[in-house]
Amino acid sequence: MDFRFTPQEEQFRSEIQAWIKENLPPGWLGIDREEQFDPAIFDVTRQMAKKLAAKGWLTLAWPKEYGGQGRSIIEQTIFQEEMMFNGVPGTTMGIGGTQWVGPTLILYGTDQQKKEHLPPIASGDRWWCTGYSEPGSGSDLASLQTRAVRDGDDYIVTGQKIWSSAAHVSDYCWLAVRTNTEVPKHKGISMILADMKTPGIKVRPIVNLAGAVSFNEIFFDNVRIPVRNLVGEENRGWYILAVALDFERSGITYAAYSRKTLSYITQFVAHAQHGPRRLANNAIVRNLIADLAIQVQIQRRFAYRVAWMQSKGKVPSLEASIAKVWGSETQQRVAAEGMRVLGLYSQVEGETHLAPLKGRILAQYLSSLSNTIAAGTSEIQRNIIATRGLGLPRD
Ligand SMILES: Cc1cc2nc3c(=O)[nH]c(=O)nc-3n(C[C@H](O)[C@H](O)[C@H](O)COP(=O)(O)OP(=O)(O)OC[C@H]3O[C@@H](n4cnc5c(N)ncnc54)[C@H](O)[C@@H]3O)c2cc1C
Numbered sequence: 285m286d287f288r289f290t291p292q293e294e295q296f297r298s299e300i301q302a303w304i305k306e307n308l309p310p311g312w313l314g315i316d317r318e319e320q321f322d323p324a325i326f327d328v329t330r331q332m333a334k335k336l337a338a339k340g341w342l343t344l345a346w347p348k349e350y351g352g353q354g355r356s357i358i359e360q361t362i363f364q365e366e367m368m369f370n371g372v373p374g375t376t377m378g379i380g381g382t383q384w385v386g387p388t389l390i391l392y393g394t395d396q397q398k399k400e401h402l403p404p405i406a407s408g409d410r411w412w413c414t415g416y417s418e419p420g421s422g423s424d425l426a427s428l429q430t431r432a433v434r435d436g437d438d439y440i441v442t443g444q445k446i447w448s449s450a451a452h453v454s455d456y457c458w459l460a461v462r463t464n465t466e467v468p469k470h471k472g473i474s475m476i477l478a479d480m481k482t483p484g485i486k487v488r489p490i491v492n493l494a495g496a497v498s499f500n501e502i503f504f505d506n507v508r509i510p511v512r513n514l515v516g517e518e519n520r521g522w523y524i525l526a527v528a529l530d531f532e533r534s535g536i537t538y539a540a541y542s543r544k545t546l547s548y549i550t551q552f553v554a555h556a557q558h559g560p561r562r563l564a565n566n567a568i569v570r571n572l573i574a575d576l577a578i579q580v581q582i583q584r585r586f587a588y589r590v591a592w593m594q595s596k597g598k599v600p601s602l603e604a605s606i607a608k609v610w611g612s613e614t615q616q617r618v619a620a621e622g623m624r625v626l627g628l629y630s631q632v633e634g635e636t637h638l639a640p641l642k643g644r645i646l647a648q649y650l651s652s653l654s655n656t657i658a659a660g661t662s663e664i665q666r667n668i669i670a671t672r673g674l675g676l677p678r679d
Contacts, residue, residue, distance in 0.1 A: 287585070289362070296359055300341075300366045307335060313644045314371020314544060316651045317537060318498035321450045325373065330408075333374030337408030342375070342382050350390055350398065351406030361536050361591040368540035374408070379449040381405045381412035384531040385458045392516045392524055397477065401456070413451035415459040415478070415502060416525070418444060423664050425460070426469040426522060430504060432461035432476065434511070439463070439476065441484075441507040447658075451500035452489045454480055458528070464519050474521040475528075477513040484508070494650035532659055533604035534594070535587040538611030542580045542618045545648045548641050549573060549622045569625060576618050583607075583614045602673030605665040612655035613662065619649040 289297070320329045336342050345360040346352020367375045376382050386405050389397055404410035421428040430443025441461055451457065457478040464472030478485070484507035489497045516524045550573055556563040563569055586607040593600040600607075622645040623630040633643025656662040670676045 293358060293362060297362050300363055304370045313642055315373050318492060318651055319496045320373035321453055321498050322496040326453055329373035332372060333408040342408055343406045346386060350402045357591050357595040361534055365536045365540045368537045369544050377405050378411040378413055378454050380414040380458050384528040385412050387531050388528045411454045413448045413454040413457050415445040415448055415457045417447045419446050423661060428460055428462060430461050432463050437511050438508040441504045441509055443504050445502040447499045448502050449499045451487050451502050456480060460521060460525055470522045472519055474518050475515040475524045476509055478509050482507050494647060534590045535607030535611035538615045538655060539584040539587045542583055542615045545618045545622055545645060546576055546580055548645055549625055552640055572621060576621060579614045583611050586610055602669055605668040609662050609665045615652045615655055619652045623649050
């Protein structure tokens with residue numbers, strides 16, 4: 285097996301790395317996916333998105349006719365990996381904008397929807413949130429209750445979404461609603477595009493356990509959304525949603541974050557003293573780091589396997605779930621071991637000299653906890669591996 289990247293892919297990676305060096309402030313230690321939407325940092329996030337859009341990099345794998353560069357999925361994955369490894373904010377136009385709202389609209393949107401929404405995503409001007417989860421529907425998403433009732437040329441939407449990342453900074457919501465209550469649950473769902481400025485929509489931010497404002501509750505109180513904002517056919521939204529979820533997978537984000545955290549731990553160990561001895565000479569610490577390096581390599585291979593399958597037009601199912609479980613859990617393990625290696629000072633954050641690496645390992649440790657919940661919990665992924673992958677019965 286030949287796992288090497290092509291010369292063109294290697295060249296593209298070097299180009300991205302050079303650009304990052306030039307465009308990130310010196311000493312930048314990174315930011316994680318959810319932290320980038322916190323009001324304290326969001327101006328930087330927005331500026332970075334505009335710069336990336338100007339390079340045409342926000343929509344690398346989109347076809348040229350829609351403002352993309354027609355590059356391969358592998359090149360897009362390389363881009364995402366480099367951006368996440370270096371903690372660059374603003375790479376996805378909210379949650380979903382570039383990764384699944386745009387690509388799904390390219391497949392199923394009307395001409396009008398494509399004209400209205402694709403250019404402002406590609407130019408870094410329109411931010412998106414994703415409205416799937418509700419207080420009573422997460423893993424069992426098809427049970428969602430937010431209701432859309434047809435009234436002339438509008439739907440009237442009433443209900444509540446929760447955990448919507450970036451909703452407090454978003455212009456539009458990629459929204460799953462129930463349009464029929466009389467049929468089996470999967471068959472009564474529709475996907476609509478909701479302008480977040482529409483009267484009746486209220487967003488209430490939730491502070492996450494890392495202290496950042498990242499996800500939100502969204503309340504819909506008799507909100508009028510034009511029927512022209514329906515994506516695909518009414519009541520066939522579950523199938524559109526399934527396609528959008530497929531665009532969400534690869535696991536490269538987890539792999540990039542783990543690799544970064546591991547590089548920080550290694551850097552710390554290389555310079556730290558443990559009593560009279562250098563920490564780097566401690567066999568237990570060296571073994572631990574070597575062990576983490578193996579796990580991170582596996583994680584990266586799993587992620588590129590998913591990207592490779594997508595690039596060949598195959599639908600990764602078992603492979604995507606394996607990448608998700610291993611990726612998210614490895615990210616947690618690496619950050620947790622980092623906390624142990626740094627010792628008690630690992631809990632100090634901010635600009636003080638007492639905070640090792642300005643608290644970046646702590647930030648990773650806290651934010652990585654949510655990765656085994658977001659985008660399908662580890663239990664649900666294991667169910668998929670057991671049933672679709674190993675052929676075990678569903679019930
Ligand atoms: C950081 C973060 C960002 C998020 N961003 C968004 C977003 O932008 N938009 C959005 O719509 N949602 C978002 N979510 C929500 C996320 O998709 C849900 O939290 C997730 O799907 C789990 O749903 P739940 O929280 O309702 O938990 P539940 O589904 O209630 O699950 C509770 C527990 O039961 C377990 N469980 C449930 N069913 C089964 C089963 N059949 N077999 C075995 N175990 C089971 C779960 O694994 C879990 O441990 C985000 C979540 C996080 C943490």
